Amino acid sequence: MSAVAPDAPVSDDQARLDALAADLREARYYFDDVTSLLGAEAHGALGRDQTVPARIALAAVRASGAEGHERSLAVVVDLFLIGEAVPSEDVDAALPRTGAAGLAALGLADLPGGSAIARVDLRPHASDADAELWVASDLGSHRRTGVLRADHVLGIGQASLTLAQTTIRRPAARALDLGTGCGIQTFHLLAHAEHVTATDVSERALAFTRFNLLLNHAALGIDPANLGGRVDLRRGSLLEPVASERFDLIVSNPPFVITPRAPGEGERFTYRDGGLAGDRLVADLVSGLPGLLTPGGSAQLLANWEIRAEDEQWFDRPAAWLGRAAAADVDAEAWFIQRDVESPLQYAEVWLRDAAESRDPEHYRRRYADYLADFASRDVESIGFGMVWLRRPAGHDDGADVAARPVGRRFESIEHPIEQPLGPHLASAIAAADSLAAAGALGGTEDEADEALGRLHVVVADDVTEERHQRPGAEHPGVILLRQGAGLRRTSLLSTAEAGLVSACDGELSIGQIVSAIAALLGEDDPELEPTLLAGARRLILEGFLTQTVQRR
Known part of the structure; x- marks a missing residue:
């Protein structure tokens, strides 16, 4: 995997990456410290792309004459989380080993007129290994003009956090992060997997992941001179890069969003749109992932599914996808938990807003109508969203009666609030079924x-x-x-x-x-x-x- 990709951070200078990591540690650019600096409400508002409370909090910090690491932390927050143009001399003081010039060399900032302006979002994140990490991704919609670029690399969002908290953590020799994005799931997998294969169709996404891995190599237990010893980065679509391999654990936050497609239209927003009509991408994953699992191996993913007029129950389509896997002589246990249901109108509004497509009124009206026409063409009445767990049972021949297996197939609609992290509770429920069996x-x-x-x-x-x-x-x-x-x-x-x-x-x-x-x-x-x-x-x-x-x- 190349260390350089268009408009992505550069990861071919380990000494400079290590200098940046040392600067961020010294500035205490950690989640809890940022929360303490801004206050919990202002920090939470940043997660909703609302910067005004954080700006007010930083103004108060400056007015108080903050010194030392608090002053440095305020500069880093202003640059990377709020998106202000910060004087280069302030950046040099806050990040003395790296400086504004070093950020520019790493592709993290532009330096117009004596100021530094962030080119990426760089924010703190805590991994399963109780380690503080820094994760780079593309700037969010509130810090860009116009519609997001088609190969936008999404950062730490609610969906990725949900998957990380839902994943059942157990030792694994080989794990797969399918559709890695900026690498969030890979960071968590490294805490309990000996080796992780991370795939993505986007060259830029893999470049961001490589940068993040090497920036955080010490916390993640990676030898920067031998990245492949723990992580293999591969470019390709869905199951193609790993079609002949087997894994003990697979996690995926795939590009499952159901997007209308005009004739001849290319892929849009690779972080969320896999280029297939309706919910076919999820159908292909549910039916195909069991074949990539070792006996006893499991897969967990987030997904959308269409609920059509002819369906008697919301899970009719997911159940049929499992039948496709069985038809290929690779059966699996499954547990679908539906967490939310939206009408076609609600669904269109959510995803048009997500990509900032509402900024052009005419474009917004046209795309909104495209969504509704697309769903109507398949008699879609609503769209379900939820979590999927799959397992290829150990000690059973493929094609055996899945109903006789411990978990079998479970479909539940649980739309009320739940407790996170959910992974330990799911593990207990599966263990209870195994024990009964x-x-x-x-x-x-x-x-x-x-x-x-x-x-x-x-x-x-x-x-x-x-x-x-x-x-x-x-x-x-x-x-x-x-x-x-x-x-x-x-x-x-x-x-x-x-x-x-x-x-x-x-x-x-x-x-x-x-x-x-x-x-x-x-x-x-x-x-x-x-x-x-x-x-x-x-x-x-x-x-x-x-x-x-x-x-x-």
């Missing part, structure tokens, strides 16, 4: 699974609370709810019998003993009561309300 309580015949489930001992998870609601004067509650305080924060409506089961789950008695006791206590001659309670217990374990424990002696 190992005990014989999931899969196989219904009778065998129920018998195995009945032998298990469980307790109520620490974050679970119970709510009971009843009308004034009523003898019994009309509604009994279980609520999770962490993770996916689900709410489960319980019957009176199920509430009794949960109340007795202290690990002392087995599930089967509790179910039998409840059936005897209620004295109901209902042959379906015990199977229903067992099914409820299984669901509550899979959803994390109940957790398995060892039998007490």
Whole structure:
């Protein structure tokens, strides 16, 4: 991968990169320090492309006569986060090893008329390795005029943070960051993967990633003289650069945005538009990624999917994509979590605003109409957004019955607020399903699974609370709810019998003993009561309300 790409930072001078890193450390250009300098609200506003509160805060810092690293930090924030023209002499003082001339040599700043103006966005970020990093990307829309360039390299955004927080972190020999952008997912992967392959269709994106890796090599555990020993940067579209390889973990924030395409039109905004009609790009990934996984390997990605008029359920199309993988003799378990649903109108407005396409009224009207016509051509009623987890199970032959596997296929719509980082909670849920399967309580015949489930001992998870609601004067509650305080924060409506089961789950008695006791206590001659309670217990374990424990002696 070349160290030089058009209008991208230059990464062929390691001594200068190391000098810049030393200057940024000395200025304490870290997330917490920037927050302390500006205040939490002003710093948060910068994440929404609102610079006025930060400008006011910096004016107060200057008025106070700040000295030392606080003065240097104010200069760096003004230059890279707010986007002001800063006198070159101030930059020389704040970054003494690098200076304004060094920033220009690295492609980070222009020097018109004795001032420095940032050419890139350079901001602090914390990785999974508890390391402070600095991440370079293209300037955001609030610091550019007109529509974004087609090969815009996106920086640290909410989507990339969501994927990083959702990814299940486990040791991996080989990991793949598909569509790396400026490299955010790769930085996190390096904390637990021996080697990472990072791909992108954009030469500029890979140049930004290379710059960021070498700027932060000490924190990331990379030998700058042997970058390939830990990271392999490859240019290419989607699965093409790695088609014949296998990985233990794949993560991707792909260019999934559904964009209308006029006949003969080239690709637009490579950071979000993969150049395929509708949601075909995501369909190709969901059906193709399992074939790149090692047995037991998993993939996690963010995605959009169309919900069309003929669909009976929102996940009809994603389920069909998994069928395409099975048809190729590479089956997979899957878990889709839909986090948001938008109408075609809402969707068009979000993505037109994202690329600053609203600045030209005529262009905006034309593109808005293109979006609506494109969705109407496929009878799209709404667009779902969410998180996807895939696994190629270990110990199963490809093509085996996926319904008999631990997780199988799960489709959930969870649009309420959840707790981040979500990765540990997803890992626990998958481990619970695997544990049920190992005990014989999931899969196989219904009778065998129920018998195995009945032998298990469980307790109520620490974050679970119970709510009971009843009308004034009523003898019994009309509604009994279980609520999770962490993770996916689900709410489960319980019957009176199920509430009794949960109340007795202290690990002392087995599930089967509790179910039998409840059936005897209620004295109901209902042959379906015990199977229903067992099914409820299984669901509550899979959803994390109940957790398995060892039998007490």
